[in-house]
């Protein structure tokens with residue numbers, strides 16, 4: 340399984356370090372074989388010493404080494420901490436921060452050329468979901484425009500926008516149908532994200548074509564994230 344925690348705009352430098360160290364200890368002591376990712380805020384990135392199946396990634400970065408892009412970070416800031424994993428295409432960046440598909444594709448190409456592991460997010464808003472499965476898939480496929488889906492270090496994450504941070508998880512049938520369709524077209528590891536919780540993570544991770552979960556809200560307390568890892572460790 341692949342289990343990822345996206346901190347979004349939560350946690351401080353200090354609480355991130357406590358979280359990462361506790362999770363690392365748990366993974367080590369319990370021989371957890373899942374691939375685990377944590378995406379802290381940019382200000383909380385650091386040179387954490389973690390086991391090989393645990394990676395710290397960037398929630399976002401600009402496609403540049405260094406330059407004049409106020410408020411952004413580039414690869415020289417990521418290199419300082421050995422960060423080689425990045426989230427691209429998250430719905431909050433698409434819909435709240437206005438990243439277009441073209442900009443996302445440029446960022447994707449830049450980080451692909453550098454060999455980063457990319458967790459690439461796709462997902463539809465409620466008004467699209469309400470039009471039915473065909474239109475939902477059509478919308479999702481457009482989010483692959485100009486994206487090299489054959490890239491070896493690519494992990495996909497299907498996150499319906501209406502399920503993110505709302506407490507409303509997609510139904511198992513919805514997840515199964517969408518994951519089957521995406522997987523047929525793009526055979527890459529595929530995570531589900533959107534109100535995954537301690538209580539439902541195991542069931543969701545057992546749906547066919549679900550290779551893990553990308554979790555926000557329910558992953559921010561150390562004990563909850565550890566419980567999520569515990570609930571999925573044998574899958």
Ligand SMILES: O=C[C@H](O)COP(=O)(O)O
Pocket residue numbers: 345429498502503504505506532533534535553554555556557
């Ligand atoms: O990146 C994570 C997703 O946006 C899911 O967030 P959530 O678990 O709070 O719904």
